[in-house]
Amino acid sequence: MIYSAEQLKTFVKNAFLAAGASEEHALLASEALLAADLRGVDSHGVARLSGYIRLWQQQRLNMQPNIQLEHETPSTAVVNGDLGAGLIVAQRAMDIAIEKANNVGTGWVAVKNSNHFGIAGYHAMKALKHDMIGISMTNASALVAPTFSKDRMLGTNPIAVAIPAGKEPPFVMDMATTPAANGKLEVNERLNKDIPKGWAQTKEGHSTTDNCALKNGGAMLPLGSDREHGSHKGYCLGAWVDIFSAVLSGANYGPWVPPFVSFLSPPPNPVGEGIGHFVGAMRIDAFRPADEFKAHMDNWIQAFRKAKSVEGQPVVQIPGDQERLIEEERMRQGICIHSSVEEDMAEIAQLLNINRP
Amino acid sequence: MIYSAEQLKTFVKNAFLAAGASEEHALLASEALLAADLRGVDSHGVARLSGYIRLWQQQRLNMQPNIQLEHETPSTAVVNGDLGAGLIVAQRAMDIAIEKANNVGTGWVAVKNSNHFGIAGYHAMKALKHDMIGISMTNASALVAPTFSKDRMLGTNPIAVAIPAGKEPPFVMDMATTPAANGKLEVNERLNKDIPKGWAQTKEGHSTTDNCALKNGGAMLPLGSDREHGSHKGYCLGAWVDIFSAVLSGANYGPWVPPFVSFLSPPPNPVGEGIGHFVGAMRIDAFRPADEFKAHMDNWIQAFRKAKSVEGQPVVQIPGDQERLIEEERMRQGICIHSSVEEDMAEIAQLLNINRP
Numbered sequence: 055m056i057y058s059a060e061q062l063k064t065f066v067k068n069a070f071l072a073a074g075a076s077e078e079h080a081l082l083a084s085e086a087l088l089a090a091d092l093r094g095v096d097s098h099g100v101a102r103l104s105g106y107i108r109l110w111q112q113q114r115l116n117m118q119p120n121i122q123l124e125h126e127t128p129s130t131a132v133v134n135g136d137l138g139a140g141l142i143v144a145q146r147a148m149d150i151a152i153e154k155a156n157n158v159g160t161g162w163v164a165v166k167n168s169n170h171f172g173i174a175g176y177h178a179m180k181a182l183k184h185d186m187i188g189i190s191m192t193n194a195s196a197l198v199a200p201t202f203s204k205d206r207m208l209g210t211n212p213i214a215v216a217i218p219a220g221k222e223p224p225f226v227m228d229m230a231t232t233p234a235a236n237g238k239l240e241v242n243e244r245l246n247k248d249i250p251k252g253w254a255q256t257k258e259g260h261s262t263t264d265n266c267a268l269k270n271g272g273a274m275l276p277l278g279s280d281r282e283h284g285s286h287k288g289y290c291l292g293a294w295v296d297i298f299s300a301v302l303s304g305a306n307y308g309p310w311v312p313p314f315v316s317f318l319s320p321p322p323n324p325v326g327e328g329i330g331h332f333v334g335a336m337r338i339d340a341f342r343p344a345d346e347f348k349a350h351m352d353n354w355i356q357a358f359r360k361a362k363s364v365e366g367q368p369v370v371q372i373p374g375d376q377e378r379l380i381e382e383e384r385m386r387q388g389i390c391i392h393s394s395v396e397e398d399m400a401e402i403a404q405l406l407n408i409n410r411p
Numbered sequence: 412m413i414y415s416a417e418q419l420k421t422f423v424k425n426a427f428l429a430a431g432a433s434e435e436h437a438l439l440a441s442e443a444l445l446a447a448d449l450r451g452v453d454s455h456g457v458a459r460l461s462g463y464i465r466l467w468q469q470q471r472l473n474m475q476p477n478i479q480l481e482h483e484t485p486s487t488a489v490v491n492g493d494l495g496a497g498l499i500v501a502q503r504a505m506d507i508a509i510e511k512a513n514n515v516g517t518g519w520v521a522v523k524n525s526n527h528f529g530i531a532g533y534h535a536m537k538a539l540k541h542d543m544i545g546i547s548m549t550n551a552s553a554l555v556a557p558t559f560s561k562d563r564m565l566g567t568n569p570i571a572v573a574i575p576a577g578k579e580p581p582f583v584m585d586m587a588t589t590p591a592a593n594g595k596l597e598v599n600e601r602l603n604k605d606i607p608k609g610w611a612q613t614k615e616g617h618s619t620t621d622n623c624a625l626k627n628g629g630a631m632l633p634l635g636s637d638r639e640h641g642s643h644k645g646y647c648l649g650a651w652v653d654i655f656s657a658v659l660s661g662a663n664y665g666p667w668v669p670p671f672v673s674f675l676s677p678p679p680n681p682v683g684e685g686i687g688h689f690v691g692a693m694r695i696d697a698f699r700p701a702d703e704f705k706a707h708m709d710n711w712i713q714a715f716r717k718a719k720s721v722e723g724q725p726v727v728q729i730p731g732d733q734e735r736l737i738e739e740e741r742m743r744q745g746i747c748i749h750s751s752v753e754e755d756m757a758e759i760a761q762l763l764n765i766n767r768p
Contacts, residue, residue, distance in 0.1 A: 230644075233640045
C-alpha cells in the first residue's frame with residue numbers, strides 16, 4: 055500500500071516514543087529512517103524499524119542512551135553511543151563534527167558502542183546546509199570475504215561523501231564497498247532469479263550465481279569482484295572503513311562486529327563496544343571562498359552531465375541524481391510499502407500499543 | 412641491468428640538480444621517485460624521470476618553485492605548488508598537514524598548480540613515523556569514462572591510506588580507482604597479449620580486450636567495470652578524488668587536467684592551475700591512546716592474515732604486504748631497469764651532462 059512520508063514518519067516516531075525514547079531522539083530516528091525510504095533505499099527505511107525494536111526487546115539497543123563525548127581535540131572526538139540507535143548516535147556525532155569544523159576548519163568523529171545508522175548518505179548530507187562537505191562511513195557485521203579468502207571478514211561497509219554545489223544540486227555519493235548491496239541478493243531470491251557472477255561466492259570460495267549463496271554459508275565479494283578486476287581494491291576500501299569506524303573509536307571490527315538482526319547472537323569475545331562509525335565535516339571556506347568553490351562544482355557537474363553516452367545507454371548521472379529524483383517523486387506520490395513490511399508494522403503497532411498509519 | 416637503489420637515487424638527484432633544483436628539492440624528488448621502484452611500482456619510478464625533464468624543457472615544470480601556503484585555518488590549508496614537481500610539492504603539503512595534526516588533531520591540505528606526484532602511498536606513509544594516519548590522493552589527466560559514457564572524464568585518480576600498527580608492519584593501501592592501472596595495459600601491449608574484459612572500452616564505448624584500446628580512442632573503465640558490477644561506485648571514487656584534489660584547491664579538474672606527457676598539449680581554456688592533490692594527517696592519539704590503537708591494529712591484521720584461503724589461492728594479504736616484500740628484496744638485490752628506461756637515462760645524462768649510474 056502507499057503511504058505518505060509524513061504518515062510513516064509519525065509511525066516510526068511513535069514507535070520510538072512508545073519504546074521509551076525521548077521526543078528529540080524519536081524525531082531524529084524517524085527522520086533518518088524515512089530519508090532511506092524517500093531516497094529509494096527501501097531496505098534501510100521503515101523495513102528496518104522492526105530490527106531496532108527487536109534488538110531493544112533483547113536489551114541489545116538502548117532507547118535512552120546517554121551519548122557521551124569521551125575524548126576530543128579541536129578537530130577530533132570519540133563518541134560513545136551508549137548502545138543507542140545508530141540513527142540517532144551518528145547524528146549527534148555529525149553535529150559535533152560540524153561544530154568543530156566551524157571552529158577549526160574540519161571536524162572528525164569516531165563513534166563506538168552504536169548500531170545500524172541507516173543510510174550513510176543521510177548523515178553526510180547534514181553538512182551541506184552549513185556550506186560544508188560531509189563524510190560518513192560505518193562498519194557492519196561480516197558478510198564479505200577479502201580477496202583470496204573464503205571467510206567472511208568485513209561488512210558491506212559504506213562510504214558517503216556529500217559536496218555542496220551552487221545552482222546545481224549537491225554531489226552525494228553513498229556506496230557499499232561491494233558490487234551490490236546485500237538487499238539486492240534478497241530481491242533476486244524473492245524473484246527466484248540468479249545473481250550475476252561476481253557478486254558472491256560459495257562456502258568453498260567459488261564463483262556462483264546462487265541467490266542463496268550467503269544463506270548457504272558463502273560470502274559477498276568486494277567491489278571489483280575478482281583479483282583480475284581489482285577486488286583487492288574493494289577489500290582495501292572495506293578495510294579502511296572498518297579501521298576508521300572501529301579501531302579508531304574502540305568499537306568491534308572485522309569478524310567481531312555484532313549483527314543487526316536479533317536472531318543472530320553477537321560473536322563471542324568482543325574486541326570493542328558495539329559497532330562503529332566515522333563521520334567528518336569540512337568547511338568549504340577553510341579551503342577557498344564558498345561561492346568560488348560552488349561555481350566550479352556547478353561547472354564540474356555540467357561538464358559531466360554533458361559527457362556523451364554510449365549508444366543505447368542512459369545519460370551520464372551525477373552521484374545523488376537518482377536518489378534525488380526518487381525523493382521528488384515519493385514526496386509527491388507517496389511511498390509504496392511491501393506487504394511483508396506492513397505485517398511487521400502491524401506487529402509493532404500491537405506490541406507498542408500505537409496506531410498503524 | 413640491475414642497479415642499487417642508492418645508485419639510482421644519486422642519478423635522479425643529480426638530474427634534478429643539473430636542471431636547477433635546490434639540494435633539498437633534488438633529494439626529496441629522488442626519494443619519492445625511488446620509493447616507487449623499491450615498492451615494485453616500476454611505472455612510477457625512474458621510468459618517469461624523463462617525463463619530468465621533458466616537461467621542464469617545455470617550461471611546463473618549474474625546477475625552482477616557490478611553494479606557497481595560500482590560505483589556512485588551524486586544520487586546513489591550500490598550497491600553490493608554483494608548477495613544481497608533484498614529488499616535491501606533495502611532500503611539502505604533507506609536512507604542513509602533519510604540523511597541523513600536531514596542533515589540532517588533524518591536518519588537511521589541498522594542493523593546486525602541481526603535477527605528477529609519483530606513488531600516492533609514499534606521501535601517505537610520511538605520517539606513520541609521527542604516529543599518525545596518512546591519506547593522499549591526486550587527480551590525473553582524463554583516461555577513464557564515467558558509467559554509461561564514451562568520453563574520458565577522469566584520471567585513474569588514486570587513493571592511499573597508511574595506518575600505523577604496533578608489532579605488525581603498517582596497513583598501507585594505495586589504489587587507482589580503476590580495475591587496473593594504465594601501466595598494465597602497456598605491459599599487455601608490449602607482450603602482445605589481450606587485456607581482460609572489464610578494463611577498457613572502445614571509442615564507441617563497447618567492451619573490449621584490445622590492449623591498444625586507449626591508443627585507439629577508447630577509455631579505461633572505473634573500478635567495478637560495468638554497471639552490474641558497480642562501476643558507478645568506481646566512478647564515484649574517481650570523482651571524489653578529482654573534486655577534493657582540484658575543486659577544493661583551485662587546480663584543473665575532469666577533462667581539463669593537463670597531461671604528464673610532454674608530447675600532449677594541455678587542454679585549452681583551463682579551469683584552474685596545474686593538477687591537484689589532497690593530503691591529510693590524523694594523529695592517532697587525537698582519538699585514543701596510540702598504544703591501545705596499535706595493539707588493536709595488530710589484532711586486526713593478525714585476524715585477517717588468519718582468514719582461510721580458497722583452495723589453490725594465495726594467502727590473504729594485508730594492504731601493503733606485497734609492496735613491502737618487494738622493497739625488502741630490492742634493497743638486498745637491487746632494482747632491474749628495463750633497457751628502454753636505460754636509454755632514457757643515457758639521454759638524460761647526456762642532456763644534463765651528468766654521469767650515468
